Amino acid sequence: MLEFDGLTKSFAGRPVLRGLSLAVRPGELYGFCGANGAGKTTAMRIALGVLAPDAGEVRWAGRRVDADVRRRIGYMPEERGLYGKMRPRDQLVYFARLSGIRPDVAARRADEWLERLGVRVGPKDPLERLSLGNQQRVQLIAALIAEPEVLILDEPFSGLDPVATDAMAGVLAEYRDRGVPVLFSSHQLDLVERLCDRVGIIRDGVIVAEGTVAELRRTAGRPxxxxxxxxxxxxxxxxxxxxxxxxxxxxxxxxxxxxxxxxxxxxxxxxxxxxxxxxxxxxxxxxxxxxxxxxx
Structure with a gap:
């Protein structure tokens, strides 16, 4: 289980997280929803060690997330985190090797994922020549290529057309079915409603509603x-x-x-x-x- 336990974080005296707690179970797609500035990305960055919390901790399988555990997490940031001048396949192999994957295995996985997600690119084309949708697919592959035990994805569906959205959704469902906990944020609430096993709604740094969509409906306002x-x-x-x-x-x-x-x-x-x-x-x-x- 991936647990966020009592996270607090402030920037220049302004609280962003106020005791945030949530848990993502193995084999669960968890939709993390909130307005801009609610604290979603801050919580994810704490899980990845990009930021340190003022209080609280993130745990995986009961163990506090440290550098060793983070190697098992596949992370996809909302901002483009790849190298625009580098060829997509080369950097996918590079990221896989950083995770300890053998060069031949890394190359095979990169080719398989690029083909599966329909990323068409010339052998010498850098990433920046790809459409934004294809860049998004490459960024997802970078999160998956080391076959992570946990997935944390920040706005993975941003900029995707319906075909690419379905492909992305299929990949996330596949990882869920393998028993991987999948946490993703999105403003596309129709997708969250369709895909997720549970949903957490964050406001001002705390979870204000959580449960399955059916549970949230039962606790909503007047029917x-x-x-x-x-x-x-x-x-x-x-x-x-x-x-x-x-x-x-x-x-x-x-x-x-x-x-x-x-x-x-x-x-x-x-x-x-x-x-x-x-x-x-x-x-x-x-x-x-x-x-x-x-x-x-």
Missing amino acids: EVRITLTGAPENWARMLPGVDVVAETGDTATLRTRPDTDLGELLDAARSLGELQHFGRREPSLAEIFREAMAA
């Missing part, structure tokens, strides 16, 4: 109901008991229930106003849950 009626009078949604109108489009209304709303009574009231075509609870998206957590 919503979507009703479609035909033959109903004008403004029929405002005649229903125990709800506030969120949106109306044609014959369909989205309604936010109140704590004392009886759904059976609501259903009967809707039927009394017209011909019922649809009555169902609307689950909030992760983006809506995120906005609610940011506003709390």
